[in-house]
Amino acid sequence: MSNAVTILSGGLDxxxxxxxxxxxxIKQHFLSFNYGQKHKKELRSAKKIAKLLGCKHDIINLSxxxxxxxxSALTDSTSVSMPEGYYAEENMRLTVVPNRNAIMLxxxxxxxIGEQAEAVYYGAHGGDHEIYEDCRPEFISAxxxxxxxxxxxNFPFVLSAPFSTMTKADxxxxxxxxxxxxxxxxxxxxxxxxxxxxxxxCTERLHSFHLAGIEDPIKYTDREYWKKAVLERVSx
Amino acid sequence: MSNAVTILSGGLDxxxxxxxxxxxxIKQHFLSFNYGQKHKKELRSAKKIAKLLGCKHDIINLSxxxxxxxxSALTDSTSVSMPEGYYAEENMRLTVVPNRNAIMLxxxxxxxIGEQAEAVYYGAHGGDHEIYEDCRPEFISAxxxxxxxxxxxNFPFVLSAPFSTMTKADxxxxxxxxxxxxxxxxxxxxxxxxxxxxxxxCTERLHSFHLAGIEDPIKYTDREYWKKAVLERVSx
Numbered sequence: 001m002s003n004a005v006t007i008l009s010g011g012l013d014x015x016x017x018x019x020x021x022x023x024x025x026i027k028q029h030f031l032s033f034n035y036g037q038k039h040k041k042e043l044r045s046a047k048k049i050a051k052l053l054g055c056k057h058d059i060i061n062l063s064x065x066x067x068x069x070x071x072s073a074l075t076d077s078t079s080v081s082m083p084e085g086y087y088a089e090e091n092m093r094l095t096v097v098p099n100r101n102a103i104m105l106x107x108x109x110x111x112x113i114g115e116q117a118e119a120v121y122y123g124a125h126g127g128d129h130e131i132y133e134d135c136r137p138e139f140i141s142a143x144x145x146x147x148x149x150x151x152x153x154n155f156p157f158v159l160s161a162p163f164s165t166m167t168k169a170d171x172x173x174x175x176x177x178x179x180x181x182x183x184x185x186x187x188x189x190x191x192x193x194x195x196x197x198x199x200x201x202c203t204e205r206l207h208s209f210h211l212a213g214i215e216d217p218i219k220y221t222d223r224e225y226w227k228k229a230v231l232e233r234v235s236x
Numbered sequence: 237m238s239n240a241v242t243i244l245s246g247g248l249d250x251x252x253x254x255x256x257x258x259x260x261x262i263k264q265h266f267l268s269f270n271y272g273q274k275h276k277k278e279l280r281s282a283k284k285i286a287k288l289l290g291c292k293h294d295i296i297n298l299s300x301x302x303x304x305x306x307x308s309a310l311t312d313s314t315s316v317s318m319p320e321g322y323y324a325e326e327n328m329r330l331t332v333v334p335n336r337n338a339i340m341l342x343x344x345x346x347x348x349i350g351e352q353a354e355a356v357y358y359g360a361h362g363g364d365h366e367i368y369e370d371c372r373p374e375f376i377s378a379x380x381x382x383x384x385x386x387x388x389x390n391f392p393f394v395l396s397a398p399f400s401t402m403t404k405a406d407x408x409x410x411x412x413x414x415x416x417x418x419x420x421x422x423x424x425x426x427x428x429x430x431x432x433x434x435x436x437x438c439t440e441r442l443h444s445f446h447l448a449g450i451e452d453p454i455k456y457t458d459r460e461y462w463k464k465a466v467l468e469r470v471s472x
Contacts, residue, residue, distance in 0.1 A: 061300035065343055068296060070350030093388065099346030102386055106342045107301055110335030114306030134386035142385050146378035150338055150370035152329065 003027040005112040005156075006121040007104055008057070010045030012185045012205060013163060014123035016175040020162070021121055022053050023178055028121075030057040031111060033104050035097065036066025036075045038082075038191045045186040052181065060107060072097040074189060082189055084225075086233040087204035088130040095189060095200060101134040102143060105159065109147045112156040124161040127168045127204060137164045168208035176214065183217040197222035203229045239263040241348040241392075242357040243340055244293070246281030248421045248441060249399060250359035252411040256398070257357055258289050259414055264357075266293040267347060269340050271333065272302025272311045274318075274427045281422040288417065296343060308333040310425060318425055320461075322469040323440035324366040331425060331436060337370040338379060341395065345383045348392040360397040363404045363440060373400045404444035412450065419453040433458035439465045 006021055008014045008030040021028055032046040043059055050057030066075045073080040073094045083091040101124070108120045128135035144159030163171055175182060187205045188195035195202050197220035206226040209216040242257055244250045244266040257264055268282040279295055286293030302311045309316040309330045319327040337360070344356045364371035380395030399407055411418060423441045424431035431438050433456035442462040445452040 058304065060304060062298075064297040064300075065346075068294065068343070068350075069346045096388070097346075098349035099342055099383065099386065102342040102383060103339070103346060106335055106338040107304070110305045110333075110339060113334035114304075131388075133388050136385065139382060139386040142378065142382035146375060146382045147335065147338060149372065149378050150335065150375040152332070152367075152369050 002118045003029070003115065004119040004121055005029050005031060005108050005115065005117045007108055007123065008032055008046045008049060009123070010042035010047075010049065010185060011123070011187050012175070012182060013125050013168065013171055015045070015049050015185045016171050016178065016180050017121055017123040017163060018049060018053060018055075019178040019180045020174065022055075026119075028053070028055045029111070029115065029117065030055055031104075031108050032057070032059045033062055033107075034059055035062040035069075035100060035103075037097075038074060038077065039186065039189050041188075041191055042186040045184055048184050049181075052184075062103070062107075065103070066097075069098045069100065082199055084198040084229075085200065085203065086229040087127070087200035087207075089200070089233065090131070092131050092200040096132060099134070105143060106147075109151070109156065109159065113151055116155040119156055119158045119160050122159075122161050123163055125163040125168055125171055126165050127208070135161075135164065137161070140164060167211070168204060169211035172208055172212040172214070176212075185218075192221065194219050194221045196220070198225045202226065238354045239265070239351065240355040240357055241265050241267060241344050241351065241353045243344055243359065244268050244282045244285060245359070246278035246283075246285065246421060247359070247423050248411070248418060249361050249404065249407055251281070251285050251421045252407050252414065252416050253357060253359040253399060254285060254289060254291075255414040255416050256410065258291075262355075264289070264291045265347070265351065265353065266291055267340075267344050268293070268295045269298055269343075270295055271298040271305070271336060271339075273333075274310060274313065275422065275425050277424075277427055278422040281420055284420050285417075288420070298339070301339070302333075305334045305336065318435055320434040320465075321436065321439065322465040323363070323436035323443075325436070325469065326367070328367050328436040332368060335370070341379060342383075345387070345392065345395065349387060352391040355392055355394045355396050358395075358397050359399055361399045361404055361407055362401050363444070371397075371400065373397070376400060403447070404440060405447035408444055408448040408450070412448075421454075428457065430455050430457045432456070434461045438462065
């Protein structure tokens with residue numbers, strides 16, 4: 001049985017990825033990261049998902065690193081407020097944590113070397129590309145090649161983001177087939193009791209469930225806002 | 237005046253690099269990393285060097301990450317003991333911390349994005365290549381390209397390791413010109429009161445000072461061992 005290290009945020013994409021990789025018969029070690037994000041609630045979701053799949057799970061504490069990565073609404077409450085609206089709008093760049101994915105992937109690759117894991121998986125998806133450069137296939141491919149060059153021996157042999165050209169709606173459709181418990185996932189960038197429905201991450205999720213033709217099973221403070229955000233974007 | 241983020245370990249190479257970059261008139265922000273290394277003493281050296289150059293300096297705490305990067309004598313006291321001998325011997329691979337340089341460079345790049353720094357500097361040198369894949373020019377170049385692909389905007393524009401094809405003896409010669417206070421640097425992988433003189437890092441340093449034709453100003457527990465290690469390597 002081959003083994004892999006999978007980055008599991010507790011969100012919809014990485015959870016579906018975890019189920020997809022498990023379905024391929026690959027043994028996974030899940031890593032989640034606490035980088036000082038306001039939505040630490042996702043880590044609780046990650047824990048539940050890992051338990052459900054019966055896999056090893058570690059939460060890596062990068063909270064001391066977060067404050068050095070300046071300018072993101074995800075980590076910096078004092079000077080950057082969370083943007084609302086359509087997820088691919090230019091203002092959503094405020095949610096980019098500088099080089100966050102490279103940092104998490106570097107750590108995951110380091111863990112994978114120690115375990116001679118064959119692959120590192122991560123759940124970047126196609127809808128991220130417009131504003132998140134570090135979710136694009138060309139970035140993932142280049143980073144994987146660099147890691148290989150910096151690593152002695154054969155393992156790990158690949159950095160893989162199998163959803164990197166899929167839309168979130170496609171991922172939801174795949175998740176339905178794989179019986180992913182979407183109710184247990186956490187997507188909202190705010191750390192509230194309910195998902196807000198107005199941040200970029202919520203609007204994308206709700207829009208994608210709509211496109212996939214099913215209802216999102218989680219509760220929202222504002223379940224209708226996304227329609228307005230999408231309409232404004234389309235007419236812009 | 238252009239600005240840069242420079243990784244400063246407190247060792248001989250990164251200290252000479254810091255002086256070299258300062259000499260070019262570039263304003264630096266130094267980053268050091270605590271990743272659970274036994275030789276935390278180097279961090280004290282880094283602090284002194286930063287003060288001497290009058291630059292901003294932060295020590296980033298990755299000590300919670302270290303235990304997940306398994307199999308290195310630098311971080312894992314219980315299961316891996318520090319190898320002695322010539323620095324390029326195969327057994328020195330035990331001192332490789334899995335993907336450590338990519339992790340530090342990812343964080344440094346993230347900091348540099350937030351500060352719109354023009355470059356990230358790091359002190360990999362030519363002598364490292366035999367056993368440290370993550371010091372080779374092709375790795376540095378590939379990683380820098382990946383980071384660029386994952387970053388929005390123009391800054392930083394380069395990941396630079398100007399010593400990556402120089403020997404440590406060459407670096408020492410440059411350091412002499414730049415009046416680098418070698419006495420303040422810390423190279424030994426052991427965390428003892430004096431440098432041990434027998435670990436790979438000490439033998440390389442002593443051998444390199446010998447090749448540069450000057451005396452190393454720091455004190456060693458065993459200042460003669462390196463000659464035996466080099467002779468055995470040559471006759472092997």
